Amino acid sequence: MSLTREEMARIVARDIPDGSYVNLGIGQPTTVADFLRPGSGVVLHTENGMLGMGRPAVGDEIDPDLTNAGKQPVTELPGASYFHHADSFAMMRGGHLDVCIMGAFQVSAGGDLANWSTGAPDAIPAVGGAMDLAIGAKQVFVMMTLFAKDGSPKLVPSCTYPLTGRGCVSRVYTDVATFAPGADVVRVVETFGISIEELSTRLDVPLVSSP
Amino acid sequence: MSLTREEMARIVARDIPDGSYVNLGIGQPTTVADFLRPGSGVVLHTENGMLGMGRPAVGDEIDPDLTNAGKQPVTELPGASYFHHADSFAMMRGGHLDVCIMGAFQVSAGGDLANWSTGAPDAIPAVGGAMDLAIGAKQVFVMMTLFAKDGSPKLVPSCTYPLTGRGCVSRVYTDVATFAPGADVVRVVETFGISIEELSTRLDVPLVSSP
Amino acid sequence: MTATLTTALDAVSAVKEGDTVLVGGFGMAGMPVELMDALIEYGAGDLTIVSNNAGNGDTGLAALLAAGRVRKVVCSFPRQADSWVFDGLYRAGKIELEVVPQGNLAERMRAAGAGIGAFFSPTGVGTPLAEGKESRVIDGREYLLEYPIRGDVALIRAHIADSMGNLVYRKTARNFGPVMATAAALTIAQVSKVVEVGAIDPEVVVTPAIYVDRLVEVAR
């Protein structure tokens, strides 16, 4: 059985070490917060200038001055701190975050990430903090379905979409398997209802199963 | 009559526009603070991380956590702010201070400053913030006697002591005259008991009197 | 100089035709909406706007774009669900766009404020945004050379100011304000309240008064 989006979020949450400082990208990565174990001590960073971000704000909690990177209202946890944008991105660029979780259009076997532009000629380019996040965290986790709607794989020998960052992805969480990109070969860390053989058939990248 | 040290400080203070942000170097420049007009709105910066520095602390006011760049205890004025060293020197290097006042061993006709080292072979080199201050403020005022104890001029065609900064001095306040260095010629702004002719005789730099 | 407390319209009269204007805010958090309104009323045009986004909805920066006053936008993320004003102008070829990664955008403005001539950033290496940029390998890692972004004027929103111009912000509305205040020749801060000198603890000042030239009080 392939994983639901919720199950994927749960598996990513499981793999975040207790006490980590983590940035959750816009979209699906945001849902990982729902599955962090209470008492895990994981602290969430939002690149618009906060550590210690809490859950989404509801009702009277909504404060237009307190949002996440997706500009949605959020809450503040005890032990939080605020800082300006240059300090926030210094924190990321300087390698202080333990984990950053992002979506992707494509990831290459060598860990290149493409998640900001489909390269369509009429698209309005917009990168936000994606390139800074990609190169900044100690580990970059990608969450995506392994195959696009047309069945083409999103884990590829080399990205055809414009890159966000080079060789920056440490782990790729998909609905059917989890991968660790490497210089020569991609390691299959875990599978969900699919065999290594079938993965090898459907992907154009060299795979090894986890030892 | 040449000026006393106190009279020099008074003249420098007179030339600081109201409301300026000013850094006073260690030593003689510190005394300028005593002659700032109450209500002038001049705000003092100290490069160890403070705007709004007050007068020296005495008695119970002395707090080892509140010192000036000379590591002497000082006081805090209303409207003060504290910041770390990178922010403090960003403020200086970024050209936000209106005036910085420093002592000097030598100033060249073109405004080069030498005030951190006599170049003696056995000296322990120590520069502190002098080079950052020299290139940072909108205007650098130097306070010094015009002649060394041996009678040699300290306003020179080119500095023989190691430089602190190149072409950075806008005004030189001495005990006998005030000078404005320039690319081709030094302008004599004001004299105190000495004629331009005598200055021309004793200095090896081209002078013009102020229009 | 101590900051001048004035009206929004008087404050923005410092903006000249063709200026580069840094506009604070991340989305609407920290956006100085009333200063943008005054800038529209005042009328300077041919502006280059540096801001994280390219306007949301029909107010603030979006309204300035709609009024045809902006020649170019330098930002990290123009395309949003509610960026229809920018989208229309861009597709019609009526506005220039320079996309800068968000962290480089912040750091380039910091460099302008801090007197740094240029810096090597690892962000964007190997991407289309690296095109035309000088690159260098330092200590085994590749970097791109990035230059300062200076503003003629910065328009920011803070929370409380004292009458000298010391500023504190509120939550994530702090975002670009403290950086932009350092990077412009003239900084105008819209604040919810101006208090007397001495009412803000010197330990908690975020933007020291030296960076603030004009204050506009807009109760929220």
Place this chain on the structure above:
Amino acid sequence: MTATLTTALDAVSAVKEGDTVLVGGFGMAGMPVELMDALIEYGAGDLTIVSNNAGNGDTGLAALLAAGRVRKVVCSFPRQADSWVFDGLYRAGKIELEVVPQGNLAERMRAAGAGIGAFFSPTGVGTPLAEGKESRVIDGREYLLEYPIRGDVALIRAHIADSMGNLVYRKTARNFGPVMATAAALTIAQVSKVVEVGAIDPEVVVTPAIYVDRLVEVAR
């Protein structure tokens, strides 16, 4: 990880022979004297110390130098009225010295913490300290290329911490602490008091907890 509250001796046991140690303080303001004492007792040697000064009197950094544990000092201002320990070692050829202008020292540590590969600084151009440095004219002004200074360990003094490691400082004792905390692989902060999480207003945190690994409480 949340900061670990421990003893000075346990905390400094992270310092290894040959490490580069960033030591906070401007003179004695912000100097983590008890951490220096513990480092002397613990015994690691062959250290490179990065600090604004090279020790004052016979305590703190000066005592570490006197104990023969330091191979090299990187600082802006070693020579002071009370720097007799350093002066003696230097004149006897027993210690190396690298003099860095104070602002470049702070900015080079900031660069290390901020992931900047190198930056062009106008400080020091035309002076003896420019020797051997790459220079470049940008926009008509000359700059020198400066590289990051990283620490294996930072030893700093702050005022109050919460138990996660968020820090606030006191007056000009703030100085190098916030910068060094970002520039070292491991940061140890000596504080006067540790309070519970939530007791420090998130708006006034100066060093976010992410930069702080170990806390040592020393009542003052």
